[in-house]
Amino acid sequence: MILQKIGIFVAAMLFATVSVADTLDMQENHPTKYVVKKGDTLWDISGKFLKKPWYWPKIWNVNPQIDDPHWIYPGDVLTLVWIDGKPYLQKAVSAQTNKPIPTIDAKAIKTFLKHDQVLPFDDNERAKIPYVLGENDAKKVIAETGDIYVRGSLAKGTQYAIYRKGPLLKDEAGRKLGYQAVYSGALVAGEGNGTVTKALLVKNIQEVMPGDYVMPFNNDDGYDLYFVPKPAQVETSVLALGNLDYNLAGRNDTVVLGKGSKDGVSTGDVFAISKTGKGVVGHAAEETDYYEFSTAGKQFGADKNFKLPDDVVGQAMVYKTYDNVSLAIILTAQKSVGVGYKAGKPE
Structure with a gap:
């Protein structure tokens, strides 16, 4: 929680360096007062007032009497005021009994975040990641659930994601940045000897193959979605x-x-x-x-x-x-x- 507060404060301070010449265009039919509802996002609310929602910090009038002033909660009343000819949004002190609204809709990215990984380009770094050895019927393509073996040590009883090495990611200059990881399935780790772990393949999204990487699932509830939009x-x-x-x-x-x-x-x-x-x-x-x-x-x-x-x-x-x-x-x-x-x- 402390890191979230620090991150928002730093983002707001960094935004202060943006040129004042940036245009702050208001929506033609913007409201003068808005009551925050459950399910709202900071991006959507900003878009009700601004044609360019990424300029949210320019319109948000920080009230030092309110804890976490950039956080907005369902039930908050936002009022548009004009100070020295410039538009600002103010909010009244609220009970803040609910969670603050996120910047973007978590449902839109939840599934992707849980499975998202980027594999390192460096061979030595990838060599540190556990990978599928195969199963004892010597199938090169494992399309059914069952026992498989993994090179590496896994935590017994823990579910892991299985990834295929996907397309190489290169920047505009041709610099190799890593490999996109393709989610293939899931397994539950069993007994191991520190070098090889027996596991139960419990889900196939596509065929699992020897050499596929085994990595922990992302904690899709652990991402900080309470950040401030900025150009x-x-x-x-x-x-x-x-x-x-x-x-x-x-x-x-x-x-x-x-x-x-x-x-x-x-x-x-x-x-x-x-x-x-x-x-x-x-x-x-x-x-x-x-x-x-x-x-x-x-x-x-x-x-x-x-x-x-x-x-x-x-x-x-x-x-x-x-x-x-x-x-x-x-x-x-x-x-x-x-x-x-x-x-x-x-x-």
């Missing part, structure tokens, strides 16, 4: 989609971004997701074509570098960071989001 200050790209079964992502889907905590990314950072503009070639109307489809048009040297403007297709907010990558949830999407799309500072 991202770095630029990166979408490395992968949370759901590998699809080529495009939409609202409430998770995407993997190519920068993490080592790059200054933190929870609450809001990125604008953009589709790169297409190249166009040709000196005249009759010669104009998209560069990727053009044949004769590619002879027009300098014009092959003419590019249509990038299209902003949505916004995504970071809810978890690793050293080199981050997980973000798409909160608004005018169009679908794909791998390779740009993730930059929101307008």
Whole structure:
């Protein structure tokens, strides 16, 4: 709890460094008073007042008489006031008998968080992770529940997740960041001798194979979702989609971004997701074509570098960071989001 308070305070202080020139546009039909309801999120409430919800700290009037002033509880009454010509939200002191509302809807990411893992790129680091050896019928694909054996020591009676090494994650410069882990199933650890552990395979999401990694489930109730939205200050790209079964992502889907905590990314950072503009070639109307489809048009040297403007297709907010990558949830999407799309500072 103390760490949550410190994190919110630091986020608010960092936001104070954002340029005052940033535009604070109010929604045309914004309310002047709002009563917080159970099920609300900080992002949704901010969107009722602001066209750019990531500027929430600019409108929130911190009252030092209220404990944890950035936390908002069901039943709180928020009132819009104007001070020196600028809009601010104030809240009355409440009983605070309930849990504060989260920044984003936990239900939208709960399942993904429980199974989310990024495997390290370094072979020596991956070698420290327990993995499936197989089972005594010598099946290369284990599609049924039953006894299997794991290389490594596991806690008896504990349930573990099984992961397949997925796609390699690389940033824009080609730097190898790690491997996306693909959730394959679950097992319960049995007896072991410190080197090999017998286990019961209890769930198959897909076939389990020798060499699959065995790791603890994430504690999906242990994530701090009480952070403050703020505009991202770095630029990166979408490395992968949370759901590998699809080529495009939409609202409430998770995407993997190519920068993490080592790059200054933190929870609450809001990125604008953009589709790169297409190249166009040709000196005249009759010669104009998209560069990727053009044949004769590619002879027009300098014009092959003419590019249509990038299209902003949505916004995504970071809810978890690793050293080199981050997980973000798409909160608004005018169009679908794909791998390779740009993730930059929101307008």
